[in-house]
Amino acid sequence: MLRLKHQSMITWLTQTERDLPALAPAAWLSPPEQERLAALRVEKRRREWLLGRWTARRLIQSHLAEAGLACDLRDLQILAAPSGAPTISARRSELQAALDGWHLTISHSRGRALCALARTPAIGADIEQVAPRHPAFAGDYFTPAERAAVAATPPEQREMLITAIWSAKEAALKALRLGLSVDTRRVECRMAPPGGGAWATVTLSCDPILEAPPLRGWWRVSEGYVLTLAVGAA
Numbered sequence: 001m002l003r004l005k006h007q008s009m010i011t012w013l014t015q016t017e018r019d020l021p022a023l024a025p026a027a028w029l030s031p032p033e034q035e036r037l038a039a040l041r042v043e044k045r046r047r048e049w050l051l052g053r054w055t056a057r058r059l060i061q062s063h064l065a066e067a068g069l070a071c072d073l074r075d076l077q078i079l080a081a082p083s084g085a086p087t088i089s090a091r092r093s094e095l096q097a098a099l100d101g102w103h104l105t106i107s108h109s110r111g112r113a114l115c116a117l118a119r120t121p122a123i124g125a126d127i128e129q130v131a132p133r134h135p136a137f138a139g140d141y142f143t144p145a146e147r148a149a150v151a152a153t154p155p156e157q158r159e160m161l162i163t164a165i166w167s168a169k170e171a172a173l174k175a176l177r178l179g180l181s182v183d184t185r186r187v188e189c190r191m192a193p194p195g196g197g198a199w200a201t202v203t204l205s206c207d208p209i210l211e212a213p214p215l216r217g218w219w220r221v222s223e224g225y226v227l228t229l230a231v232g233a234a
């Protein structure tokens with residue numbers, strides 16, 4: 001786990017399917033979460049949803065431990081707001097008090113999840129496996145400046161850059177609680193060169209029509225996955 005010290009502090013964690021406990025989900029999910037899981041019919045979706053809940057719990061548990069609070073995984077509940085964004089609640093009042101004002105973001109991709117916590121609702125995270133995309137992808141979803149950045153990149157690095165730009169858009173749109181309900185070209189991402197295992201910056205510019213607060217962003221590559229974070233700069 002890493003703490004990013006910027007204007008807003010972000011705590012993040014990744015987990016893989018191998019980290020999931022052998023325990024039955026009922027041993028660590030709240031009853032409303034168990035109902036939600038039961039309603040998910042597609043096995044891939046069940047697995048990613050579970051991994052997201054698991055990663056979020058481990059992140060929140062570590063966060064509370066830093067504040068000197070022990071927390072059982074079943075003390076926590078992570079449900080979706082109407083927007084789809086995750087919300088945290090705790091069934092013990094001292095845990096709830098410690099979590100008040102903290103906001104969670106969840107992402108999953110091919111057996112991995114990334115979760116992040118920050119003291120602002122304008123927090124978004126995304127994880128994407130670096131993989132080839134249809135040749136028309138950048139033309140359909142990227143701004144002219146993003147397409148120019150891709151064209152100027154050596155061919156062997158293009159897949160990574162396309163994945164990173166897409167991921168940064170998703171992180172920003174999650175921070176705005178919009179998701180993919182808006183045209184992805186309304187957020188323009190300028191990726192600083194990869195930081196060799198450290199976070200590199202992403203400059204995020206939103207179309208004024210979104211009435212978005214200023215956002216700051218970061219990206220990194222780890223084991224074939226791109227990770228991105230976006231947070232309200234205020």
Ligand SMILES: CC(C)(COP(=O)(O)OP(=O)(O)OC[C@H]1O[C@@H](n2cnc3c(N)ncnc32)[C@H](O)[C@@H]1OP(=O)(O)O)[C@@H](O)C(=O)NCCC(=O)NCCS
Pocket residue numbers: 048049052080083084085086105106107108109125126127170173174175176177178179180181
């Ligand atoms: C949010 C979205 C960008 C996620 O992208 P993705 O690559 O599919 O999936 P990711 O794994 O990165 O992220 C999924 C997580 O984002 C979170 N999320 C969903 N909607 C969100 C929103 N509006 N704002 C912030 N976070 C959101 C959820 O925690 C979700 O995981 P969970 O459902 O397992 O809890 C995209 O799925 C989306 O916009 N979905 C909504 C599309 C829509 O409007 N659908 C209409 C109803 S069918």
